[in-house]
Each structure stands twice: as structure tokens, then as C-alpha cells.
Amino acid sequence: MEILQTKNVIKKFGKFTALSGVNINVEEAKIFGLLGPNGAGKTTLIRIINQITAPDAGEVFLFGEKLKPEHISQIGYLPEERGLYKKMEVGEQALYFAQLKGMKKSDAQSELKKWFTKFEIQGWWHKKVEELSKGMQQKIQFITTIVHRPKLLIFDEPFSGFDPINAELLKQEILELKNNGSTIIFSTHNMESVEQICDNIALINKSEKILDGKVDDIKQKFKSNIFEITFNGHFDKMNASLSASYEILLVKEVKAQTNVQIRLLNGMTTNQLLNQMINFGNISSFKELIPSMHDVFIKAVTLAETKNDNLDTL
């Protein structure tokens, strides 16, 4: 089921277009990656979902209803640029944010205690924020984002500022939130984490959505007939007779083995190639190379820049 939809959202700042007709669909209890280069319009879209700014045209639906002020308490937002009141005590501040999201004080208090215990930071309650390290502050900020149990969570670069151990902790926490039924929009430049946790993505470039779908599907779509073969035999002879049917991308000699990456050309199928190859030696492995999200990102953005039209033609 789709929990969030944007329909043809347009936003302009003076002559600059931040979003030109963006449609996204976010499924319930999934992690949705919102990707794109700097200045593509991600933050503007997130701000529109958070009702911080209003779109010039287009509509946003949350739980099937048009976005309205009451939805604020259903959304938890961790912005990329984040901050806390430095002179305020941690607990007091967390309570304040929870109450602003519409929680009762007593509920907020007990929920916060739970989270503080879970993160083993009970001792921080009466500390001033300025006494904490940046990483510690990020933890507090994370808790204030999720304490009101929002159905939709929006994390903008959540891992920045965390050390690897805490980043892992945070990742597990995000996955647990998903398993408990929360829907998460996840905006980042870190493609590795996209591959690890995202189910679906949308890629925005220069105010337009240029790509969206399931992570696995997209990777399949972006594979380009590249195979990695480990081979023991007469590679030179094979090359001489088959060179027209593939392009060699990489050759490595490892011990007595040859490791090659090739791209099949001229409609050659994998079976045809394999049939030919067995005449020149032993094949110990043969696999298709699926592009990483990193490759997909770069390829999609470069293509969009050069062709300036939709990638659906691929």
C-alpha cells in the first residue's frame, strides 16, 4: 500500500526551478531512498512533505488524504542541517520537541526514558547540550525525531557525524523501525548504505525525477552485458577466434588462471559464448556483473545531463 504520494509537484524560487512536476510513491513499511546530486531538489521536496514550504502546484497525499496540518504529528523529520538549543538541558529539550509534535508531557516523559535507557544515555538527561560531543548530540536528535512514533520518518543524511560503531547501531535501529511498520524516506549521497537498507529509490536530478523503482529492478535495468570469467587455458587463441563477439574490459592473470571482464557484443548470448569457450580451456567461474548503486547513480545522472531526456528509453 502506498503511504505517501506526490503528484506533479512544482516549486519555483523566482526564476530558479527547484522541482518540476515530481511524482513519487512511497510504499508502507518500506525504506525509500531519495537520491540525487547536490542542489537537485531533494531538500525542497522533503520540506514540502513536512509542510515547511508549500508547492506552487501539484498535490501531496499522506495515508490517501491530502496533506493537512494534523499530519505533522505523524511525521518525524531529521534534517541534514541539525541542531539543538545549546544552553538547554538534554531531557528538557527532548520533552519540548516531543510536545511540539503533539505528545502529552507524561507520555513523552515515559517514552523518552525508554529510549534513553535503550541507548544507554540515562545519565545525560540533566546535562546541557553544549557539554555533549557532536556524535552524542546526533543521538539525542535521532531520539527526538522518532519518540512520537511517527508512521512516516524522513532521514536526511542520518549517518553523517556518526562513527562506524554508532552508524551501525543507527542502521540497525532504522531497520528495526521498518520491521515495526514505520515507513522511512531516506535521503543520502552514501550509495553503499542505499544498497544495504533501501527497498525502493527515486533519483532526482536538476528538479526532475529521472529514475525510480525497486533497487533490485533498477540494478537489473542498468546491467550492460558485462561478465566476469575465471578461465584456465589458452586465452590468446580464444581471443583470436572470438574477438568480434566481445569487448575486453579487464584482464588479470592470477596464478595459472586468467580473470577477465568482458562485454558481449553483436547479439552474442551467454550460452553461445560458453559453448565456444569450452574449446579453449576450463571455466572455473562465470557470472554477470550487476552494477552497484554507485554506478547506477553516476550513469543515470550523466545520461540525464547529456541526453536531457527520460531514462525510460533505456
Place this chain on the structure above:
Amino acid sequence: MNKILLIIKREYLTRVKKKSFLVMTLVGPVLMAALILAPVWISTLGDDNNKDIVVIDKTNIYEDVIKDSETLHFKFINMDYEDLKANFESFNYHAVLLISEDESEFTLYSNKQVEPGVGSHIEKQIEKYKELQNLEKLGVNKSQLDSAKVDINISTIKWTEEGEEKTSPVLAQIIGFIAAIIIYMFIFMYGVQVMRGVIEEKSSRIVEVIISSVKPFQLMTGKIFGVALVALTQFLLWIILTFSIIFAVQTFMPGIEQDIAQNSVQMEQMGGNNIIAEILPALMNYNWTMLLSVFVFFFIGGYLLYSSLFAAIGAAVDNETDTQQFMLPVTIPLILAFVVAQTIVQNPSGSLAFWFSIIPFTSPIIMPVRVAMEAAPLWEILLSSATLILSFLGTVWLASKIYRVGILMYGKKTSYKELWKWIRY
């Protein structure tokens, strides 16, 4: 609405709990009480300051004329002027009065600055004596003169519904000016606090989290009202503390009140303007309810007008050093009003006073001055209040437009052109 209350509460509590608030709240009344008590204290100091003045009277007729006052003691001696001058140090006299044989020259000599009261004390008595002599030459004797003497004291009485009241123009001037100082100071101090608060939220990027929960307008008004409550709290504490300090001083140093009474009697005897004797009843009869309600209204109105502008400035800049270019046009009318207030206490009914008390950017300071001096008719107060309400609604609206765009704009230096664009978004 509930969220505005939450914001007000946070803004209020974090400020009231600050050490600087506590210090200001305690130091303010001490200063104010000192300002009120110092003149009294100083006048009591003068009492035990006895001075001996020697008189070399070559005519030998002034011994009965120049009489001692409470602090001045005159000694008539027969001594050579030059001898006295040479040994002056060893005698511990304050001064020497030399009267020439032909009574044409009266001169005070001393090795230090002679106190101003000494000369006038002597002058007055010699003048009186000489006048009497002249009159006697014309055939008027002392008893005739005494019976012809008139003593007139002008007192200012105001008709009111309850009857007649003693008033004091000087008192009204002082009260009016104090009101102007307080309003000027509070608008400035707390307006800048609002601005700092906005800059803090913007530069630390808290604002993005908060406005995903509340509307920018709610955040801005919550901050403005929260700080307003801090200002009112401080003001109230100042009044309470100032009066308790004065009360405590009166209780523990009961002499002071007598001193005041004594001083005023003395001044009356000397024929001077008795300000204190005039002020005491006037202070009782003063129309405090009217002044206080006008004061509080213009205080709040002026604060809202200016603090919303200060909030807009805070939203338009990234840090405090960038505020200068926008601060100037906002502070100029405020400073101008304060300067003009000093002229207006002299002439509270003139056209300068009228216009400055109607224009909303200066009225918060000028109108209380005029009301304190009872120089503003009711229709002017109402007109001024109405323009003030309309203008702060206007500035709050304008400021909120700048604010909601400004708080999300980082890194760019804002120009006036940019602000104009934001207002029209």
C-alpha cells in the same frame, strides 16, 4: 494555540533561569534605590560639616549683622590681615571675610575653594541689613517694615471630580521622563533579545526541526510573547525590589525621614523653592492608575512593534555581525524619540509633542511622557493607541513574511532588494 503556549513557556523559562537575568534583576533596583536615596544621604552628610569663618571687620558694625547658621560659625577678631594670611594654615579656618572700612568691599579669602553656600549666606544678611538702613533713612522704622511684609506661596491646584488636588509640574516632568527611559531601555534590550534568539535558532539550524512541527508564524509570535513576559517580570521585580529597598532603608535608618523634613523646613526658611514639601502631597494625589495603564499599554505596543522588526532582522541574517545594516533604520526612530522626549518634558502640549505621540514609531516613548504630565487629551491618547495597534499588526505581518523565508535561507548575504522579494512571495 497550544503550541504557541509551549513556545512561550520555553522562551520564558530559559531566559528567566539565566544568571544574567538574575543579576540584572538584582542590580537594577539597587541602582534605582541608590538614585532616589543618594540625594537624601548627601544632604545629611553636609550637616556635621561645621565651618569656622573669621571676620576682620574694619567698621565694627557687622558683628550683630552676620549671624551663625547651623554649619557656619563666624568669629569676629581684631587681627592684621597680612598676619592672618601668613598663619592661615595653623588656624584651621574655612575662610576669612574682609570688610573694608568704607563698607564698599566684602571679600572672602581662603586657601581652598570656598563653598558656594557661604557667600550667599553672608550676602543675604548684609543686603537685608543695608536695605533696612536705607529704609530707615527714608523714615521707615523696623516695626513698620515688619507689618508691611508679605509672604506669598503659589501652589498649583488641579480641579478634579473628587475636589481639589495639589500637583507638581516638576514631579510630573520627572515621572514622565523616567517612563520614557524605562520604555526606551526595555524596547531596546528585549527587542535585541528577540533578534538574538532568532539568530541562535537559525544559525544552529534548530529552526528546521521546529518548523516541521509548528508554523513559522507561531514560532515567531511565541518568541516575541515569551520575551515580553520576561520583560514584564523584570519590570515588576524591579518595582517591588526598589520599593522594598527604600522601605528597608527607611526602617533601619529612621533618621532619614526627619532629615528630609528638616531639610525642607530649612529650605522654606531660606525662601527657596521647596520641592520636597511640594512633591510629597503631589505624589499622593498623582493619577497613578491613568499613567500606569497608559504606560503598560504603550510599553507592550511599542515592544511588539519593534520586536517583530527585530525578529525579521534576525531571520534575514546569518550572524549578529550582519545585523548592522538593518538595525540602523529600526533604531533611528527609537533613539530620535528618546532625544525628543527631553524637549517634550519642557513643552508637552506643543505640535512637536503632538506629532511624535501620534506617529507609532515614536509614540510608545512620547505618549507616556505627555500622559505623565497630563498634557494629552483623551482623544489624542485614543488616536495614538489606535495607530499603534494598527501599525504593530502591520509590522508583525510584514515581519512574519520576511521571517518565514529568511529563516530557511543560509549563506547568502541579504540585501534590501532581497527582503522586498521575500515580502511579495
